[in-house]
Amino acid sequence: MLKVPQHQVAGHEAGIGKLGPLVDESGRFYKPLQGDERGANEVAFYSSLSTNSGIPEHIQRFFPTFYGTQLVEASDGSGLLPHLVLEDLALGHVNPSIMDIKIGSRTWAPEASEKYIQKCLKKDRESSSLSLGFRISGLQIYRSKELGFWKPGKKAAQKLSTEEVKLVLRRFVSSNTLNDLDLRPDCAFASTVYGGSTGILSQLLELKAWFEDQTIFHLYSCSILVIFEKELALKGKNPGAHIKLIDFAHVYEGQGVIDHNFLGGLCSLIKFISDILTAPSDCRIDISAKADQKNLTADNGVVADHKSHTASE
Amino acid sequence: MLKVPQHQVAGHEAGIGKLGPLVDESGRFYKPLQGDERGANEVAFYSSLSTNSGIPEHIQRFFPTFYGTQLVEASDGSGLLPHLVLEDLALGHVNPSIMDIKIGSRTWAPEASEKYIQKCLKKDRESSSLSLGFRISGLQIYRSKELGFWKPGKKAAQKLSTEEVKLVLRRFVSSNTLNDLDLRPDCAFASTVYGGSTGILSQLLELKAWFEDQTIFHLYSCSILVIFEKELALKGKNPGAHIKLIDFAHVYEGQGVIDHNFLGGLCSLIKFISDILTAPSDCRIDISAKADQKNLTADNGVVADHKSHTASE
Numbered sequence: 001m002l003k004v005p006q007h008q009v010a011g012h013e014a015g016i017g018k019l020g021p022l023v024d025e026s027g028r029f030y031k032p033l034q035g036d037e038r039g040a041n042e043v044a045f046y047s048s049l050s051t052n053s054g055i056p057e058h059i060q061r062f063f064p065t066f067y068g069t070q071l072v073e074a075s076d077g078s079g080l081l082p083h084l085v086l087e088d089l090a091l092g093h094v095n096p097s098i099m100d101i102k103i104g105s106r107t108w109a110p111e112a113s114e115k116y117i118q119k120c121l122k123k124d125r126e127s128s129s130l131s132l133g134f135r136i137s138g139l140q141i142y143r144s145k146e147l148g149f150w151k152p153g154k155k156a157a158q159k160l161s162t163e164e165v166k167l168v169l170r171r172f173v174s175s176n177t178l179n180d181l182d183l184r185p186d187c188a189f190a191s192t193v194y195g196g197s198t199g200i201l202s203q204l205l206e207l208k209a210w211f212e213d214q215t216i217f218h219l220y221s222c223s224i225l226v227i228f229e230k231e232l233a234l235k236g237k238n239p240g241a242h243i244k245l246i247d248f249a250h251v252y253e254g255q256g257v258i259d260h261n262f263l264g265g266l267c268s269l270i271k272f273i274s275d276i277l278t279a280p281s282d283c284r285i286d287i288s289a290k291a292d293q294k295n296l297t298a299d300n301g302v303v304a305d306h307k308s309h310t311a312s313e
Numbered sequence: 314m315l316k317v318p319q320h321q322v323a324g325h326e327a328g329i330g331k332l333g334p335l336v337d338e339s340g341r342f343y344k345p346l347q348g349d350e351r352g353a354n355e356v357a358f359y360s361s362l363s364t365n366s367g368i369p370e371h372i373q374r375f376f377p378t379f380y381g382t383q384l385v386e387a388s389d390g391s392g393l394l395p396h397l398v399l400e401d402l403a404l405g406h407v408n409p410s411i412m413d414i415k416i417g418s419r420t421w422a423p424e425a426s427e428k429y430i431q432k433c434l435k436k437d438r439e440s441s442s443l444s445l446g447f448r449i450s451g452l453q454i455y456r457s458k459e460l461g462f463w464k465p466g467k468k469a470a471q472k473l474s475t476e477e478v479k480l481v482l483r484r485f486v487s488s489n490t491l492n493d494l495d496l497r498p499d500c501a502f503a504s505t506v507y508g509g510s511t512g513i514l515s516q517l518l519e520l521k522a523w524f525e526d527q528t529i530f531h532l533y534s535c536s537i538l539v540i541f542e543k544e545l546a547l548k549g550k551n552p553g554a555h556i557k558l559i560d561f562a563h564v565y566e567g568q569g570v571i572d573h574n575f576l577g578g579l580c581s582l583i584k585f586i587s588d589i590l591t592a593p594s595d596c597r598i599d600i601s602a603k604a605d606q607k608n609l610t611a612d613n614g615v616v617a618d619h620k621s622h623t624a625s626e
Contacts, residue, residue, distance in 0.1 A: 105573060106418070110443045121434075130423045133573035162569055212580055256475055258584045260418060260446035264577030267525055271571045 002030060002072060007090040010100035010138030010154060010223070011247075014075030022075055022083075027091035029064070030072055030083040038249035042084060043069060045217075045248040054216045062207060062245050064089060089225060089244055095149075099172060099226040100137040100246075103265040105130050107221040109252045120221075127158040128165060133265030136160060136168060137223060142230045143177050150177055169272055170280075172226075175234070187280035189233045193241040195277050200226055203243045204270050211263040218259040220250040224269075315343060315385060320403040323413035323451030323467060323536065324560075327388030335388055335396075340404040342377070343385050343396040351562035355397060356382060358530075358561040367529045375520060375558050377402060402538060402557055408462075412485060412539040413450040413559075416578040418443050420534040422565045433534075440471040441478060446578030449473060449481060450536060455543045456490050463490055482585055483593075485539075488547070500593035502546045506554040508590050513539055516556045517583050524576040531572040533563040537582070 002022040004014045012032075014020025022030040033039035046066040049055065055063075065087035074081040090096055107129060108120035127135040135158045140151040150171075160168060167185065171177055173193045174185035194200045204224075228241035275282075315335040317327045327333025335343040346352035359379040362368065368376075378400035387394040403409055420442060421433035440448040448471045453464040463484075473481060480498065484490055486506045487498035507513045517537075541554035588595075 110438065125423065132570055166569070213584065215584070256479070257445055258581050260577030260581040263580055264573030267576055268571050268573040271525065271528070 001025065002075075004075065005029065005088070005090060007093065007096055007098060007140065008138075009098050009140050009151070010102075017076050019074055019076040019078070019081075022072065023088045023090075027088045028067060029086045029088040030070070031086060032074060033069065033082040033084060034249060039082075041251060042247075042249045045251045046084065046086075052216065054214065056210070058206060059210050062203070062243060064244055064246060089227065089246075093227065093229055093240075095142040095229065095231060096227050097139075097141045097172060097230050099139040099168075100223045101134050101226065101269060102129065102137045102221060102223045102247075103134045103269070104220060104222075104261045105133045105265055106261050107250070109218060109220050109250060111252060112220075112250075128160055128162070129265075132162060132165060133268035136165065139168065139172070141172055141177050166272060166275075170276055173276070175230075187276060189228075189230065189239065190276050190280045192233055193228050193239055194273050198241075200228075200241050200243060201270065201273050201277060204266065204273065207243070207245075208263065208266055208270060211259055211266060213258070215254040215256050215258055218252045218254050218257075219245070219248065219262050220252065221247060222250070222262070223247050224266075314338065315388075317388065318342065318401070318403060320406065320409055320411055320453065321451075322411050322453050322464070323415075330389050332387055332389040332391070332394075335385065336401045336403075340401045341380060342399045342401040343383070344399060345387060346382065346395040346397060347562060352395075354564060355560075355562045358564045359397065359399075365529065367527065369523070371519060372523050375516070375556060377557055377559060402540065402559075406540065406542055406553075408455040408542065408544060409540050410452075410454045410485060410543050412452040412481075413536050414447050414539065414582060415442065415450045415534060415536045415560075416447045416582070417533060417535075417574045418446045418578055419574050420563070422531060422533050422563060424565060425533075425563075441473055441475070442578075445475060445478060446581035449478065452481065452485070454485055454490055479585060479588075483589055486589070488543075500589060502541075502543065502552065503589050503593045505546050506541050506552055507586050511554075513541075513554050513556060514583065514586050514590060517579065517586065520556070520558075521576065521579055521583060524572055524579060526571070528567040528569050528571055531565045531567050531570075532558070532561065532575050533565065534560060535563070535575070536560050537579075 002024050005021055005023045008021065012018065012020045014022060019032050021032065024030070031042075033043065049060070049063055049066060067085040067087075069082050070085050071080045072083050073079065090098075105124065106120075107124055108117045112120075124130045129135045138151075138154045138157055140149040142148075143150055157168075170185040170187050170190075173187055173189040175188040176184075176186045192199070196202065207224075223246050225244045225246055226241070227244070228239040230239065233239035315337055318334055318336045321334065325331065325333045327335060332345050334345065337343070346356065362373070362376055362379060380398035380400075382395050383398050384393045385396050386392065403411075418437065419433075420437055421430045425433075437443045442448045451464075451467045451470055453462040455461075456463055470481075483498035483500050483503075486500055486502040488501035489497075489499045505512070509515065520537075536559050538557045538559055539554070540557070541552040543552065546552035
């Protein structure tokens with residue numbers, strides 16, 4: 001029985017009349033194949049992944065497992081449609097905190113059509129992509145059983161200013177997110193989530209080392225998903241912090257050149273995360289940060305306030 | 314007595330009715346101040362350089378020494394004009410091989426005017442900037458006393474394809490550049506110019522480490538100049554290979570974000586140079602490389618063939 005994923009933070013959402021991804025109970029994620037060349041591109045990319053000798057094993061783990069394509073009943077009720085079958089990244093998680101970070105100051109390839117370039121360029125300029133080299137496409141931060149998730153609107157997330165992004169990256173690993181108006185994230189979980197030899201920073205640095213060398217792929221409009229389980233961190237257990245690369249509809253051949261666009265954005269994100277680890281208490285909150293709060297809640301007028309739920313529900 | 318520099322490979326050239334830089338015999342380089350905010354920007358940048366505590370000493374050496382501004386007789390005969398007074402980077406060189414490499418896939422800042430952005434974007438897309446993260450703005454390679462320099466046209470240099478750039482970066486450190494149609498650069502000086510603990514690669518890596526961390530400046534349309542003296546290399550002496558950053562008319566404040574655009578392009582250049590050192594003999598020359606030759610000589614119909622000259626002439 002396929003159902004709508006409960007922890008989607010970005011991308012098209014399934015619903016009545018809306019085409020979006022689905023999940024089953026065995027841990028598979030069904031992503032509708034885009035009808036144009038984007039769908040074909042993504043299938044080709046995933047198909048080549050496991051056999052591509054240019055991707056070392058320690059990098060392969062950053063990609064979701066691919067189980068081929070399958071015709072399934074589309075979420076919008078339009079009948080059988082081909083879907084990519086992938087690993088459900090939320091499987092095994094109870095209340096995952098998740099960020100979807102689209103990497104690169106440019107989400108379009110030089111080879112793309114003029115129309116597509118202009119459309120993306122506009123979005124890159126209006127979002128933080130151009131200035132920061134990445135944009136937060138969406139996120140959810142677990143607060144508590146009572147309050148559920150803090151989940152700002154997607155549009156608001158994408159347009160965060162530099163100071164706002166810094167704030168969100170801190171809030172993501174803080175314990176004091178119960179009240180949306182907490183202005184000083186305590187970064188209580190920074191060292192266990194971002195830090196350490198297996199933490200997020202360490203994983204990002206592994207990815208960076210690969211991107212400094214690999215000339216096989218250029219990944220445009222691809223995201224890094226950052227996931228961890230805050231309740232485990234609260235209990236002093238390993239919160240399972242990890243990253244995954246997703247969205248490969250705009251992958252191009254590298255043709256002997258590194259993906260300097262992805263790498264630049266990745267280095268920018270790494271610098272932000274490093275700074276949090278270096279100075280977790282150094283959170284400059286001023287008037288502009290108060291304005292953030294407005295931005296972060298302004299998307300639909302309210303902060304999404306999903307009740308806590310568990311994977312077994 | 315001011316005169317036209319003999320080793321300029323990019324930028325506006327001084328001449329009859331043409332405004333360009335001048336040099337004197339004491340080793341100073343006079344760059345006409347652009348009348349608009351670009352001139353003011355560049356003065357402000359150079360003025361802040363030596364006192365900026367955010368730039369460590371080992372990085373300061375990559376910038377030309379700045380001696381203030383001065384009114385001097387302009388090269389185009391238009392009378393006294395304000396000039397930036399800088400260190401003449403060709404001073405002490407007899408027959409320097411020089412590359413001017415404009416770094417960044419984007420030569421414009423997000424804050425720039427719409428008109429300027431569109432103009433630059435067009436140039437970035439038409440040149441190798443967008444694909445490689447940098448473009449060779451100009452170069453001269455010393456061949457011999459008889460043949461002088463190999464100096465392809467600036468327009469041709471900027472539009473080199475990936476394979477052509479690889480070829481030029483190899484030819485730059487090769488001894489067999491006597492004949493323009495040599496298709497297999499021998500990379501005879503790769504290890505002494507690019508390699509070693511004080512070579513070009515090592516200097517680029519120092520710069521990279523700084524750019525991974527510094528959030529003070531964003532340098533748009535800035536170039537790395539690569540210089541060495543081939544005759545010294547031929548004699549088995551230290552060829553004095555070094556890099557300098559030049560052109561700061563489009564410097565913006567970093568505002569807490571790394572210069573991911575510059576860093577990405579720099580990493581791309583570093584990968585190309587590393588590959589030459591790893592496999593100096595691995596020069597894939599095929600039909601497209603033969604086409605290069607056409608491109609590289611097509612700018613003015615002929616390859617520039619300046620006679621050798623010395624600094625004391």
